[in-house]
Amino acid sequence: MKTIKIILGIITALVLAFLATGLLVKETNYTAQVSVNKPIKEVFKTFNKTENIKNWIPEVKSFEIVNNNPGKTGSIYKIVVDNQGQEIEMTEKVIAYVENQKVTLFFDAENMLKTDDYVFTEKNGITTITLNSSCQSDSYIMACMFPYFKGTFQEQDQTYLNNFKAFVEK
Structure with missing residues (x-):
């Protein structure tokens, strides 16, 4: 009986710690970086050409323009991705665009x-x-899991x- 109480106590503590994560951590932040052996103008143009996205994000099944603003900021796109056999539909909005x-x-x-x-930065x-x-x-529950x-x-x-x-470098 004592063993069961200890096990239940450990499980309860783990569940409470998991649920506390959602209260303590409101967002998950991280950074990634890559250097491309091309000039910034070419890299930026290729990166922002919507028809190219499938070339580096293979999970993208479709990319549809919902609203294409002239300055790009405020443009909205509908993207469907394949996540391990499950289709997920998402909306992408451009909230800042500085060429x-x-x-x-x-x-x-x-x-x-x-x-x-x-x-985007360029050096040499x-x-x-x-x-x-x-x-x-x-x-x-998802907020508890993200961290x-x-x-x-x-x-x-x-x-x-x-x-x-x-x-880009091919």
């Missing part, structure tokens, strides 16, 4: 609200793309940046 300097995108994908801030003909990302959730998946999110975005580098 050859930065692009900030906001994604609403069911229970995940994500902001990706891409900063080599362009560095730095991604500052922030994830939140409108679901409490534990920070490494996975970062690894996935780093893979996408590496794929982009390979695509």
